[in-house]
Amino acid sequence: xxxxxxxxxxxxxxxxxxxxxxxxxxxxxxxxxxxxxxxxxxxxxxxxxxxxxxxxxxxxxxxxxxxxxxxxxxxxxxxxxxxxxxxxxxxxxxxxxxxxxxxxxxxxxxxxxxxxxxxxxxxxxxxxxxxxxxxxxxxxxxxxxxxxxxxxxxxxxxxxxxxxxxxxxxxxxxxxxxxxxxxxxxxxxxxxxxxxxxxxxxxxxxxxxxxxxxxxxxxxxxxxxxxxxxxxxxxxxxxxxxxxxxxxxxxxxxxxxxxxxxxxxxxxxxxxxxxxxxxxxxxxxxxxxxxxxxxxxxxxxxxxxxxxxxxxxxxxxxxxxxxxxxxxxxxxxxxxxxxxxxxxxxxxxxxxxxxxxxxxxxxxxxxxxxxxxxxxxxxxxxxxxxxxxxxxxxxxxxxxxxxxxxxxxxxxxxxxxxxxxxxxxxxxxxxxxxxxxxxxxxxxxxxxxxxxxxxxxxxxxxxxxxx
Numbered sequence: 001x002x003x004x005x006x007x008x009x010x011x012x013x014x015x016x017x018x019x020x021x022x023x024x025x026x027x028x029x030x031x032x033x034x035x036x037x038x039x040x041x042x043x044x045x046x047x048x049x050x051x052x053x054x055x056x057x058x059x060x061x062x063x064x065x066x067x068x069x070x071x072x073x074x075x076x077x078x079x080x081x082x083x084x085x086x087x088x089x090x091x092x093x094x095x096x097x098x099x100x101x102x103x104x105x106x107x108x109x110x111x112x113x114x115x116x117x118x119x120x121x122x123x124x125x126x127x128x129x130x131x132x133x134x135x136x137x138x139x140x141x142x143x144x145x146x147x148x149x150x151x152x153x154x155x156x157x158x159x160x161x162x163x164x165x166x167x168x169x170x171x172x173x174x175x176x177x178x179x180x181x182x183x184x185x186x187x188x189x190x191x192x193x194x195x196x197x198x199x200x201x202x203x204x205x206x207x208x209x210x211x212x213x214x215x216x217x218x219x220x221x222x223x224x225x226x227x228x229x230x231x232x233x234x235x236x237x238x239x240x241x242x243x244x245x246x247x248x249x250x251x252x253x254x255x256x257x258x259x260x261x262x263x264x265x266x267x268x269x270x271x272x273x274x275x276x277x278x279x280x281x282x283x284x285x286x287x288x289x290x291x292x293x294x295x296x297x298x299x300x301x302x303x304x305x306x307x308x309x310x311x312x313x314x315x316x317x318x319x320x321x322x323x324x325x326x327x328x329x330x331x332x333x334x335x336x337x338x339x340x341x342x343x344x345x346x347x348x349x350x351x352x353x354x355x356x357x358x359x360x361x362x363x364x365x366x367x368x369x370x371x372x373x374x375x376x377x378x379x380x381x382x383x384x385x386x387x388x389x390x391x392x393x394x395x396x397x398x399x400x401x402x403x404x405x406x407x408x409x410x411x412x413x414x415x416x417x418x419x420x421x422x423x424x425x426x427x428x429x430x431x432x433x434x435x436x437x438x439x440x441x442x443x444x445x446x447x448x449x450x451x452x453x454x455x456x457x458x459x460x461x462x463x464x465x466x467x
Contacts, residue, residue, distance in 0.1 A: 001076065001235055004227035005085035006147070007040075007110045009093040010120045011133065016152040018046050019186075019210060020120055020179060020218075021088040025053045026211035027220055028084065036082035038075065040106045041090030042370075042391040042437060044259035044297065045196050050088070053207055057262045061087065063112060064097045064104030064370050065389045065442045071112050074263055074441065076235035084227050087115060093137060093144070097370055098414060104370065107144045114231040116147035118223070123151040123163050123178065131166040138171055147226045150218060151178040160217075176226075177218030182209070196299070199255055247273050247291040247454040254279035256307060257332060259297035264440045264447070268294075271451045280336070281306050285316035291461070292326045292454035293317070295333030297437060301361050301396065304341045304349035314352045321354050324460070326380045326453040327431035331394055334426065334433035335359040338398060355426045355433055357399045367392035373436050374409040379425070380432040381450045388443040390436035401426060408434055430457070 008024070010017045025035050037050030037058040042065065047058030059078050061071050079085045089106030096105030110117050119137060123130055130151070138146050151163055157178075164175040200206070214220070249268060251260070257280065265275055276287045281303060286293075300307055307314070321327050321337075329337050335351065342348045342360040351359075375386045392410075408425030411418045425434040430453070440447040 001080070002232050003076065003079045003085060003230065004083065004224070005079065005087065005113065005115045005230045006223065006227045007087040007089055007106060007113075007115045007117045008120065008150075009089040009106045009110070009117050010091075011122065011137065012092040012095075015120050015122050016179065017088055017120060018049060020150060020152065020214070021046075021086060022049050022053050022207060023179075023210035023214035024218065024220070024223065025050060025086055026207050027214040027218075028086075028224075029054055030211060030215075031220070034081075034083040036079050036085045038078075038085060038087040039090070040087060040109045041104065042393070042439075043090060044261075046088060047262070048196055048258065050086075052203065056082070059263055060261050060439070061109050061113075062104065062391075062439060063102075063108045065391065065439045068112050070441045071109065072233060072235065073238060075113055076233050077237065084224070087113070093117070093119065094140060101141060107141055110145065111143055113233070114145075116145045116226050116229060118148045118150060118176070118226070119146050119173075120150045120152055123154040123159065127162055128166045128170075130163045131170040134167050134173060135171045138173065146173055147229070148174050148176040148222065150176060153181055154178050156180060157217075174222065176222045177214075179213055179217060182213065196255070196258060247451060247458055248276050248287070248289055249273045249292040249294055249454060250276050250278055250287055250290045251294050251296070252280050252333075253277045254281045255298075256281055256300050256303040257296055257298040257336075259330070259332065259437070261437075261439050267440050267444070267447045268451065271447055273451060273454070280310060280313050280317075282310075284310075284312045286313070286320055290320065290325065291458040292450065293320070293328070293431075294450075295327070295329040295336060297331035297333060300332045300336045300351075301341055301343050301359075304343055304347075304351075307336065307351065308349040314350075317352050318354060321352075321429050321431045324430045324457060326450065326457055327429075328380050328450060329431065329433040330437050331392075331435050334398070334435060335396060337431065337433050341396075354428055354431055355398075355401065356428075357401050357426065359396045359398050361396050363395070365393070365395055366397055367394055367435060369393075369412070371436060372411040372413055373425075373434075373438070374411070375407060375425070376409055377407050377427065379407045379427050380430055380453055381446045383449045383452070386443055386445055388438055388446065390438045390442070392435050392437070394435055398426075407432060408436070410436065
């Protein structure tokens, strides 16, 4: 199967990957090209920008949480029927899990997918040193197919031509364009990265301006040609065993909650779920006839006042969970189901109150990176004990609860040894709240067990109604 594709990688974080990626996607879309976006790693924010630009749901490709076959399967499934796939990398090209070359890095994903790489460098203040930098990235792992260079943050064409001459002469890699600094297109950041797309004012205007800059100074025809050199991928569409019985799973989606792996939602659908979106900010109560609830992460601390003021929604959720509604809440979802959130301004806001704990924001990251989660007890997403790879990234803490109410043992492992262990995963009624973000394809039993739990709840509800 021929699936044109390329990876946009950076020399390091902050080099302009997201700006350039979204600009290229937008410029290609203006040509009438159907673009399928992807993001390397566990990021939620960048994919939302991709989705906004292309009108196609961006997908995560994480080679630490997922095995090689899952990466290929998810890529091919979503790249089919599209003209081109644009894969934005994470951090620097070779940065991944620890200092291992082939675990979780952009380079690793590019090798798994046999995808050519476009390397972005920061050209400010450089001339021939740019060639030395690109050559280092080329030689570090010759299995990575760097086919082009984009130079960001330079003054103009004269500077570009100088860098282009040295790079192409000394590395034999083609330079395909540049971008100049432009404060009008800067995307603002806050404590977990870029401000999410749903909160950016005049986002379309910014994207249009980035696309215009890309059209003027980046060779899109060269990019298309490079994408066309990607090798064929062998893929057979997978049929999932649909669990008997449709179930309705409520998923909050608004400015406060929008951190979801799109493939998680797709897997739930494939197994028999109808995803019912709602807003804890704007809606008065949960949608009717729900058989499960999946509350993803986001920024509940930013919208804590509005969440508190929506008393009817908080009461609706609390009553449904107390009746046994299977509920899985990740990170921001855990905070929302706690008794309250204390913001950085030291203001406390009341939340749903399922878990006997409170969340407090801090000025530094509390957990950041990949973890191993051992699910020690049955819960909303697991009938028995499972192990799963996951990711944590949060600045909040929660008060400890009783030892026997924890479900997870979480391990941080380095060089094959456990370097840190802690408890997480709060269980009450049929609800589970935890900080770790899980990709369901890392252990598909979790999605299966969650759906089965929802079906059991549906059947019990029907029996009680008939009585």
